[in-house]
Amino acid sequence: MRDKIYKNVTIFFFLLPALLLFVGVLIYPIFMSAYYSFFDLRSVSTTNMPFYGIKNYIELFTSGSISFWKALGNSLLLAILSVFLQLPLSLGLALMLGKGIKGERAFLSIYFMPVLISTVVIGQLWRKIYNPDYGILNAVLSLMGIEGAMPLGGWLGNVKSALWCVFIPTLWQYVGYHMLLMYAGVRSVSPELREAAKLDGATDAQVDWYVVIPCIKNILRVSVIFAVTGSLKSFDLIYVLTEGGPLHATEVPSTLMINMLFLRNRYGMGSTIAVLMILLCFAFALLISAAFKEREYYGRKKHT
Amino acid sequence: MKLKKVAATLLASAMILSLAACGKDTNSGSGSGSNNTDLKSEKITLNMWCIATESDSNRHSYEEAIKEMKAEYPDITLNWEAFENQSYKTKIKAAVAADELPDIFFTWSCAFLGDFVNAGKVYCLDDTYQAYKSELPEVMMGNSTYNGKHYGVPLTMNIVGLFANMDLLKEAGYTEIPGTYDEFIACCDALKAKGIIPFGCAGSETWCVTEYLESVIEKSVGADALNDIFLGRATWNNAEVGKAVDTFQKMVNDGYFDPNGISLKNDEVKNNFMAGKYAFYMNGTWNCADFANDPNFFPKVKVAEFPVINSGAAKLGQLIGGPSDTLAVAASSKNAAAAAKYTFELGKKICHYGYLDGCGLPAWTPYGDTSSVNGLTQAVSEICAKADSYVLFGDTAMNADEANTYLDYVAQVYGCQIDGAGFIKGLSKDIR
Numbered sequence: 072m073r074d075k076i077y078k079n080v081t082i083f084f085f086l087l088p089a090l091l092l093f094v095g096v097l098i099y100p101i102f103m104s105a106y107y108s109f110f111d112l113r114s115v116s117t118t119n120m121p122f123y124g125i126k127n128y129i130e131l132f133t134s135g136s137i138s139f140w141k142a143l144g145n146s147l148l149l150a151i152l153s154v155f156l157q158l159p160l161s162l163g164l165a166l167m168l169g170k171g172i173k174g175e176r177a178f179l180s181i182y183f184m185p186v187l188i189s190t191v192v193i194g195q196l197w198r199k200i201y202n203p204d205y206g207i208l209n210a211v212l213s214l215m216g217i218e219g220a221m222p223l224g225g226w227l228g229n230v231k232s233a234l235w236c237v238f239i240p241t242l243w244q245y246v247g248y249h250m251l252l253m254y255a256g257v258r259s260v261s262p263e264l265r266e267a268a269k270l271d272g273a274t275d276a277q278v279d280w281y282v283v284i285p286c287i288k289n290i291l292r293v294s295v296i297f298a299v300t301g302s303l304k305s306f307d308l309i310y311v312l313t314e315g316g317p318l319h320a321t322e323v324p325s326t327l328m329i330n331m332l333f334l335r336n337r338y339g340m341g342s343t344i345a346v347l348m349i350l351l352c353f354a355f356a357l358l359i360s361a362a363f364k365e366r367e368y369y370g371r372k373k374h375t
Numbered sequence: 376m377k378l379k380k381v382a383a384t385l386l387a388s389a390m391i392l393s394l395a396a397c398g399k400d401t402n403s404g405s406g407s408g409s410n411n412t413d414l415k416s417e418k419i420t421l422n423m424w425c426i427a428t429e430s431d432s433n434r435h436s437y438e439e440a441i442k443e444m445k446a447e448y449p450d451i452t453l454n455w456e457a458f459e460n461q462s463y464k465t466k467i468k469a470a471v472a473a474d475e476l477p478d479i480f481f482t483w484s485c486a487f488l489g490d491f492v493n494a495g496k497v498y499c500l501d502d503t504y505q506a507y508k509s510e511l512p513e514v515m516m517g518n519s520t521y522n523g524k525h526y527g528v529p530l531t532m533n534i535v536g537l538f539a540n541m542d543l544l545k546e547a548g549y550t551e552i553p554g555t556y557d558e559f560i561a562c563c564d565a566l567k568a569k570g571i572i573p574f575g576c577a578g579s580e581t582w583c584v585t586e587y588l589e590s591v592i593e594k595s596v597g598a599d600a601l602n603d604i605f606l607g608r609a610t611w612n613n614a615e616v617g618k619a620v621d622t623f624q625k626m627v628n629d630g631y632f633d634p635n636g637i638s639l640k641n642d643e644v645k646n647n648f649m650a651g652k653y654a655f656y657m658n659g660t661w662n663c664a665d666f667a668n669d670p671n672f673f674p675k676v677k678v679a680e681f682p683v684i685n686s687g688a689a690k691l692g693q694l695i696g697g698p699s700d701t702l703a704v705a706a707s708s709k710n711a712a713a714a715a716k717y718t719f720e721l722g723k724k725i726c727h728y729g730y731l732d733g734c735g736l737p738a739w740t741p742y743g744d745t746s747s748v749n750g751l752t753q754a755v756s757e758i759c760a761k762a763d764s765y766v767l768f769g770d771t772a773m774n775a776d777e778a779n780t781y782l783d784y785v786a787q788v789y790g791c792q793i794d795g796a797g798f799i800k801g802l803s804k805d806i807r
Contacts, residue, residue: 113776136780136805203635204647228578228638230790314461316579317637318790333465336490336775338472 101349104342112339120339127343137331139344142315142322149238149323150302150355157242158294161249166279168250169257179254183247190244194311197240201226227313230320237321241308245301249294256287292363299359300352324348414448414716421714422477423455424470425702426463430642432664432734433700433725440724444717451717461580471496476705478714479721484518484527484701485767486774491703492521498704500525503715510723515738518767519701527701528722531735534696534765535586536660536678536755543571543654552679556594559682563631566654574626575653576789577644578637581782582770584789586657588623589695589769590681595619598693598764605772612803615688620788620795622684627791637790657681659696660755663733667749678754692763698738699771773806780805 111123131139164182168175185193200207203225212220222229226236260283268278284291306325309315315326324344332341427437434457441453456477458466463481470476471491482488491497504516504525511529519527539552547565563573577583593601596615603609604616626632633653636644641658645665648656649672656662666676683689702722704714723739730737731745733752736759748756770778784801787793793801 136783136801201638202643203638204643204652223634224578225635225638228635233638313579313638316786318786318792329465330779333468334775335779336468 101346104345104349107339107342108346110339112342113336123339127340128347131340131343131347137327137340138319138322139324139327141319142324142327145234145321146303146305146323148234149241149305150299152238152242153245153298153302154295157246158249158291158298161246161294162253162284162291164246164250165253165257166283168254169260169283170275179251182250185244185246186248186251190307191311193240193244194308197308198227198312201236203228224317228317230318233313233317233320237309237312240312241305244308245298249298252290252294252297253287256290257283260286288363292359295363296356296359299355303351303355304348324351414451414713414720416450417448417710417713418450419710419713420452420454421479421708421710421717423453423479423481423702424463424467424477425455425457425481426460427481428457428459431457431460432661432732433729435664436725436728436732436734439728440721443724444721447720448717451713453717453721474707476707478708478710479702479704479718482527482701482703483771484529484699485771486778487771488519488527488701488703489521490775492526496706497526498706498708498711498715500528500704500715500719503712503719506716507719507723509740510742511719511739515698518698519703527703528718529698529738530700530702530722530726531661531729532696532698532738533659533661533700533735534694534755534759534762535590535657535681535768536662536758537590537681538648538656538658538662538666539677539679540648540651540654540675541677542675543651546571547654552677554679554682556682556684563626563629563654567630572633572653573631574636574655574657575633575644575648576636576657577639577641578786578789579639580641581786581789582768583641583644583658584785585769585782586659586695588620588785588788589766590657591623591626591684592616592619593693593695593766594681594689595622595684597688597690598766600688602764602766605766605769607773607807610803610807611799613799615685617795617799619684620798624788624791624794627789660736660752661734663735663749663751663755664729667733667751673749673751676751678751678758680758690763692761694759694762694765695768697765697767699768700735777806 107120108127109123109125110120111126112120131137164178168178172178199205203209203221206226208226209221212218222232224230227233264282264286265278268282273281304325305323306329309321309323310326310329313321315322315330324347328341328344328348331337331344425437427433437455437457441455444451444453467476467480467482470480471494474496476496482491488497501524504511515529515532516525516527519525519529537552541550543566544550544552544562547562547569549562549565553559553562566573574587576587589601596613596619600609600613600615604611604613633639633644633647639647644653645656645658645662647653649666649669660678663678667673680691680694683691702718702725704711704718708714726737726739727742729735730741730752731747733749736752736756766772769781772778773781781802784793784798784805787801788795788798
């Protein structure tokens with residue numbers, strides 16, 4: 072009995088630093104954000120803040136000037152594009168490189184390079200690409216004989232084109248990241264399985280579709296979760312490129328949150344957006360995990 | 376001699392700053408005659424944040440002032456960092472919220488500093504100010520005075536100037552910046568006919584749009600009416616303001632503005648103006664320093680006041696601007712009293728070198744030889760010497776929430792999403 076207590080106390084003390092870190096860095100800020108979201112906190116001082124109930128939440132969804140729906144819609148659109156454009160592209164590259172083509176390592180480094188470069192640098196780079204006066208995009212289009220393709224106001228200044236122009240580098244930057252995750256999975260698939268499928272007469276595409284992809288399903292699930300939650304909390308590149316403008320065209324919940332917190336000094340409303348972002352990320356992570364489990368279940372059922 | 380006259384008239388005109396509380400001490404002082412014995416015996420380290428980045432016009436004045444301070448107070452170590460304007464606004468607010476302010480920090484006066492003062496994060500400078508009253512007129516302290524207490528050391532004051540590239544104006548047949556609104560519009564049409572874009576304006580930084588819009592509104596409805604709205608004494612629901620906004624939007628729709636400007640940053644637009652892409656550039660007079668430093672561009676540029684649109688309500692001499700750039704001391708500083716004294720000394724020197732460089736007009740009484748001040752800044756001094764009243768920049772005068780709501784509507788006007796009626800209706804609903 073005494074040994075058991077001693078063992079438990081030892082375990083507790085070994086876990087304590089990690090637990091303190093987890094509570095202090097993650098749980099406490101989330102709890103405080105949730106707490107502040109119920110107050111009309113408009114000053115940096117928390118000594119005199121009127122209780123607001125759920126008014127911040129109501130205002131967030133009903134106010135015409137805050138444009139939260141627009142921001143949420145943009146984030147969801149980015150998540151859809153991530154899942155249906157970015158991930159297939161990453162998977163394609165991972166499958167291609169996983170076959171052991173010539174210059175595999177060089178390609179791997181090249182595709183992964185954007186992940187290593189600071190997002191601010193990438194943002195500035197793409198600002199130059201889109202620049203209406205000396206941007207490389209206009210120069211290339213002009214070389215191709217496509218004059219006047221740039222919309223009025225410039226690529227990043229036009230309400231209709233800005234969102235797509237922001238999404239392109241956002242998607243491009245993390246193709247390498249997902250590719251690397253998937254590549255590690257593809258390389259871990261046993262060569263015997265591939266050979267067996269080949270002996271049965273499967274083509275390369277069939278090997279990838281029926282052997283490799285099912286083997287890396289867990290990695291695909293992680294990638295989908297990262298892509299969707301990453302889209303919901305996307306911030307840095309959009310902030311550098313447009314700061315959510317023009318006219319909120321590229322607004323996402325994170326840029327809106329920064330706007331509320333640090334430009335409008337509405338700390339209560341900023342906390343409300345933060346809480347909703349956390350809830351949305353959790354909800355989507357659970358949904359995606361559930362969807363993959365469902366598929367696993369049906370997959371097993373089909374084969375038995 | 377002429378400069379001294381201009382400086383004296385400038386300080387006299389500053390007395391009528393409509394925003395400021397009235398002070399009585401206008402005795403001109405020279406040099407640093409204040410009592411610094413305490414400061415000289417201190418052996419401390421102070422930290423400072425500001426926005427004088429390498430590309431900022433004020434950088435040189437900060438460097439010179441800090442170098443001089445180092446020589447004068449060798450026992451005080453100053454660690455200073457500079458951040459880009461827009462990101463600094465976020466950084467400083469986060470630091471205030473986390474109670475991690477440096478000892479000395481740059482801030483904008485009025486509502487911006489007011490939020491920090493209300494939160495009790497700023498050190499009161501009343502006691503320290505007594506020693507500097509003769510060099511820093513009370514009127515210049517008005518925008519950083521809250522409940523009768525002083526919380527900021529003003530550096531320079533600036534107005535919105537109408538800068539013109541005279542080479543381009545000559546191509547359109549003009550040798551001077553037109554003085555009346557009708558002539559001004561005719562000049563814009565002539566420029567357009569020659570294939571020259573009249574105005575450059577950075578749409579991705581909405582404060583740049585306000586430099587145009589506020590001037591148009593002020594010269595349509597008058598300084599008092601606009602000031603009353605900015606300071607919360609009148610509603611935005613003013614049909615004349617709506618008409619003025621329509622006047623501005625007509626200029627946008629008539630193609631006077633670079634359509635690509637909406638996606639550009641202010642630095643990019645300024646560079647375009649200096650490269651000869653636009654005929655006019657309306658922005659703060661702190662730009663005089665950069666223009667004066669470019670030997671190719673300087674001979675081409677002139678500055679003037681935006682012409683009167685409705686002479687029934689507005690007149691020449693009504694300007695947008697005032698002392699806004701300020702240094703403040705954190706209440707949490709371990710050496711707050713010494714930091715306060717250091718801030719006054721440093722502020723005076725930054726103001727001195729800033730004035731010599733052309734970064735703005737002096738909030739402090741000028742001292743030493745100021746004959747090297749560039750011609751453009753002298754022209755601004757002359758405009759200010761004739762000034763009748765000043766309206767502080769809208770986004771500085773209003774509190775953060777109202778200022779950003781206002782900027783949001785300004786962006787919508789520039790993007791032609793709403794007209795004047797929509798502007799006043801929206802702002803009267805969302806602000807007052």
